[in-house]
Amino acid sequence: MARDHWDDVDEVEALPALVDAARRGSGGAQGALYRRFAPVVHGVLLGYVQKADADDLTQDVFETALQRLGELREAAAFPGWLLSIARHAALDAKRRRAPLTGIEIEAVDANATHEDRLDAQRSLAAIRGLPEAYRETLMLRLVEGLSGPEIAKRTGLSPGSVRVNLHRGMALLRTALTGARMGASVR
Amino acid sequence: MNGGDKPGQGGMHDDGMDNDYLWDRSGPVDPEIARLERLLRGHAHVGAPRRQRRAAVQAPTRPRRHWRIALAAAAAFAVCALGMRLWYQQRLQWEAGQPWQVTAQRGDVRIDGRKVHAGSALALAGTLETGTGTMTRLRAAGIGEIAIGEGSRLRLVETRTGRHRVVLQQGSLWARVWAPPGQFGVGVAGADVIDLGCEFLLKVDADGNGSLSVLSGWVQVDNLRREVLVPEGARVRVNGDGAAGTPYAVSATPAFVAALEAIDARTGDVDPHGAEVRRLIAASRAQDAISLLALLRDYPRLAEGPLFERLAALLPTPVATRDAWNTGRMAVLNAWWDALPYPRVKRWWAQWPDVLPSRNGKVTQWLQGQGNG
Numbered sequence: 181m182a183r184d185h186w187d188d189v190d191e192v193e194a195l196p197a198l199v200d201a202a203r204r205g206s207g208g209a210q211g212a213l214y215r216r217f218a219p220v221v222h223g224v225l226l227g228y229v230q231k232a233d234a235d236d237l238t239q240d241v242f243e244t245a246l247q248r249l250g251e252l253r254e255a256a257a258f259p260g261w262l263l264s265i266a267r268h269a270a271l272d273a274k275r276r277r278a279p280l281t282g283i284e285i286e287a288v289d290a291n292a293t294h295e296d297r298l299d300a301q302r303s304l305a306a307i308r309g310l311p312e313a314y315r316e317t318l319m320l321r322l323v324e325g326l327s328g329p330e331i332a333k334r335t336g337l338s339p340g341s342v343r344v345n346l347h348r349g350m351a352l353l354r355t356a357l358t359g360a361r362m363g364a365s366v367r
Numbered sequence: 368m369n370g371g372d373k374p375g376q377g378g379m380h381d382d383g384m385d386n387d388y389l390w391d392r393s394g395p396v397d398p399e400i401a402r403l404e405r406l407l408r409g410h411a412h413v414g415a416p417r418r419q420r421r422a423a424v425q426a427p428t429r430p431r432r433h434w435r436i437a438l439a440a441a442a443a444f445a446v447c448a449l450g451m452r453l454w455y456q457q458r459l460q461w462e463a464g465q466p467w468q469v470t471a472q473r474g475d476v477r478i479d480g481r482k483v484h485a486g487s488a489l490a491l492a493g494t495l496e497t498g499t500g501t502m503t504r505l506r507a508a509g510i511g512e513i514a515i516g517e518g519s520r521l522r523l524v525e526t527r528t529g530r531h532r533v534v535l536q537q538g539s540l541w542a543r544v545w546a547p548p549g550q551f552g553v554g555v556a557g558a559d560v561i562d563l564g565c566e567f568l569l570k571v572d573a574d575g576n577g578s579l580s581v582l583s584g585w586v587q588v589d590n591l592r593r594e595v596l597v598p599e600g601a602r603v604r605v606n607g608d609g610a611a612g613t614p615y616a617v618s619a620t621p622a623f624v625a626a627l628e629a630i631d632a633r634t635g636d637v638d639p640h641g642a643e644v645r646r647l648i649a650a651s652r653a654q655d656a657i658s659l660l661a662l663l664r665d666y667p668r669l670a671e672g673p674l675f676e677r678l679a680a681l682l683p684t685p686v687a688t689r690d691a692w693n694t695g696r697m698a699v700l701n702a703w704w705d706a707l708p709y710p711r712v713k714r715w716w717a718q719w720p721d722v723l724p725s726r727n728g729k730v731t732q733w734l735q736g737q738g739n740g
Contacts, residue, residue: 215414218412218414219411219412222411222412223412226410231410235412235413238412296406299406300406300407300409300410303403303406303407304407304410321389322400322403322404322407323407323408323410323411324411324412325404325408325411327390327391327392328389328390328391329390329391343390346389346390347389350389350400353403354399
């Protein structure tokens with residue numbers, strides 16, 4: 181993906197300027213917003229839909245967001261605003277019975293073993309079963325590979341909240357996965 | 368995640384809060400977290416470039432303008448749809464027993480013995496008669512029009528919303544109807560001719576013998592023994608004794624029609640390998656598939672002979688095999704039926720040209736023609 185000078189400026193301080201530039205139609209700024217926030221949008225979407233649908237919806241969410249950027253009053257509120265668009269899109273897609281792509285099994289790493297694939301499915305299902313705040317934070321940390329500070333910067337949440345969500349969510353996830361493993365071994 | 372503060376509030380002392388690997392990967396590696404990272408990394412965003420379908424950000428005023436245009440178009444569409452629906456409903460409404468208006472006439476036409484003049488109408492139970500060299504046209508309630516040729520006698524036996532029936536005692540009748548199937552029907556001595564959304568020409572003599580030719584859409588001919596569906600471009604014999612024939616293409620060769628009538632005359636009780644069947648097959652063309660299909664439907668024993676292979680060749684479908692026929696012939700008949708090159712019966716609404724008035728000269732030509740259309 182081609183980088184732009186916008187990719188090199190400070191994430192938080194430069195965000196309003198970046199959003200304003202994108203609002204004025206700067207292709208570079210729009211691309212930088214996409215590169216910076218696409219993993220966050222994708223992670224949030226993954227909490228609701230399968231990967232193939234999340235990939236498509238990520239594009240849709242950005243298309244919608246860039247079209248409606250003029251409606252955003254406070255540029256600094258962009259992360260929260262963008263994620264609310266993503267959640268709406270995900271819920272809308274989820275209301276449809278079948279996955280958008282018609283794919284039932286989530287696409288995973290082709291090199292993964294059968295056991296790893298099953299474990300990945302179980303882990304994703306367990307994360308999706310958590311409350312929204314934990315689910316989204318863990319998706320960003322474990323799937324999208326963002327660190328806690330990065331999650332805080334790109335979601336607009338405070339670092340303390342992200343830290344709490346990560347640890348409480350992880351504790352719940354460990355419990356859920358232990359229960360799932362025990363259930364599997366009984367079967 | 369907007370509510371993300373809530374779940375975390377008051378939970379700063381949870382187990383693992385000092386786990387820096389979870390926070391920023393700075394502490395000792397937590398094996399379970401590392402394992403989850405490995406398992407789930409294949410689901411991460413792949414960094415595909417942004418789609419550029421509508422890359423340019425529009426000024427805030429543009430969408431509003433587009434919305435106005437979209438709303439105006441939607442409103443116009445809604446008004447048109449409502450108008451069409453009201454017009455259509457109005458068109459199908461007909462007070463029970465309301466007379467049918469005579470719209471044109473030529474020569475000596477009489478209703479219940481009285482000479483027809485401009486503005487006359489055919490009342491319920493009334494009989495319309497035409498003499499030599501005459502012709503008349505009537506509105507068929509609100510759903511279409513009919514024309515009666517010379518030497519005809521027609522009786523209006525029922526008319527109300529959803530059901531309109533006349534009896535053609537003799538002569539010729541042309542009808543063009545645009546309404547849901549079954550609303551308009553003509554009784555003749557041996558059968559009922561039911562409109563399925565179409566234009567057709569019916570000719571019978573005083574004994575009820577004659578023919579039905581379909582000019583557009585489909586017509587159903589019912590008698591006590593047989594139900595025949597006749598598509599556009601096909602003709603079928605009607606007989607006063609109730610024995611409706613097998614439909615055939617108007618363009619069928621005389622040899623084909625003769626062979627078909629020979630089989631019909633024996634109600635299909637012929638040798639499946641016999642001369643009649645062989646003659647029929649020899650004269651058959653792709654357009655004659657409707658006849659062969661009707662024969663196999665009504666006289667399934669004929670499938671024991673080469674008629675089956677001939678129809679399978681004319682209407683190729685993977686379903687039509689002898690094994691399939693022997694285990695369940697309805698599936699094979701349905702597959703052939705679907706393969707016929709005619710519009711579907713239920714697409715009557717698509718035949719909107721039938722709602723337009725027909726040219727007088729053309730109708731007269733059909734009514735007077737020897738070939739029944």
